[in-house]
Amino acid sequence: MEVIPVLDLMGGSVVRARMGDRAHYRPIATPLSPGSDPLDVARGLLRIGAFERFYVADLDAIAGKGEHRVVLCRLRSELDLELWVDGGIADLAAARDWLDAGLGYLVLGSETQTDAAPVRHLSADPRVVLSLDFRGEHFLGPPALLAEPDAWPDRVIVMTLARVGSGAGPDFSRIAAIRALAGPRKLYAAGGIRGAADLADLARAGVAGALVASCLHDGALTAQDIAALSGARAYARGREP
Numbered sequence: 001m002e003v004i005p006v007l008d009l010m011g012g013s014v015v016r017a018r019m020g021d022r023a024h025y026r027p028i029a030t031p032l033s034p035g036s037d038p039l040d041v042a043r044g045l046l047r048i049g050a051f052e053r054f055y056v057a058d059l060d061a062i063a064g065k066g067e068h069r070v071v072l073c074r075l076r077s078e079l080d081l082e083l084w085v086d087g088g089i090a091d092l093a094a095a096r097d098w099l100d101a102g103l104g105y106l107v108l109g110s111e112t113q114t115d116a117a118p119v120r121h122l123s124a125d126p127r128v129v130l131s132l133d134f135r136g137e138h139f140l141g142p143p144a145l146l147a148e149p150d151a152w153p154d155r156v157i158v159m160t161l162a163r164v165g166s167g168a169g170p171d172f173s174r175i176a177a178i179r180a181l182a183g184p185r186k187l188y189a190a191g192g193i194r195g196a197a198d199l200a201d202l203a204r205a206g207v208a209g210a211l212v213a214s215c216l217h218d219g220a221l222t223a224q225d226i227a228a229l230s231g232a233r234a235y236a237r238g239r240e241p
Helices: 038-046 069-079 092-100 117-122 143-147 172-182 196-204 223-230
Strands: 002-010 013-016 053-058 082-086 105-109 128-135 138-140 155-160 186-190 209-212
Touching: 002 038, 002 186, 013 038, 038 069, 053 069, 069 082, 092 105, 092 117, 105 117, 117 128, 128 143, 155 172, 172 186, 172 196, 196 209, 196 223
Parallel strands: 002 053, 002 209, 053 082, 082 105, 105 128, 128 155, 155 186, 186 209
Antiparallel strands: 002 013, 128 138
16 A cells, blocks of 8 residues: 655645635645645655655646646655646646656546546556546546546546545545456545555555545654555654654
8 A cells, every 4th residue: 555645736835635625725734844835844744754756736737827847846856756746737738748848747637627538648658647536426527537447547546525634534435436447557545534544444445555645744644554554664764763
């Protein structure tokens, strides 16, 4: 089970995401960082786990109100992180330009896609991740994306937006349904994860990894939990426990 920390970026800050209600997101207050600066928050997260990659939601880019490309470059260069980035890209040419820029893995979120063409054309690219986004029982995106699992890339996120930051637990029934469609693809759960017990249950359900934020900042998922889940000894990057 891989644990992937989440950075939700808005207005130059990391914000606390809750239930997909982006109009009410505010800069994060966390014991892991003195403020909401993305590099400070990322460094704080790296002190509790030797994470190899972060998931970044550029909420300004998703909303069409700018982007955080400079922040992404700093995260990659200063912290040597692999990034999975959802920047609201829904155009094939824009997706190819973004990949050519070498900023990391491109997450194509279903909620911002107008049709299935970009996913179909890029599914063989190992740098592309598909996020299947749900709100309650409703799929957010072109129906063809959900109906054509053969066109999915090798990595697929199951994102339940109403559970993000809620502490309500993962959407196990939805994950099971996607697991049945996904074949050999790796699934990553996102939304509602409360701690190590949920992650262990997800691993037993055939999930390869999970995107987490609140349980890390709230201390519900500890360095020892992360090490145990990954099968590694407990350590943070650059320091022994």
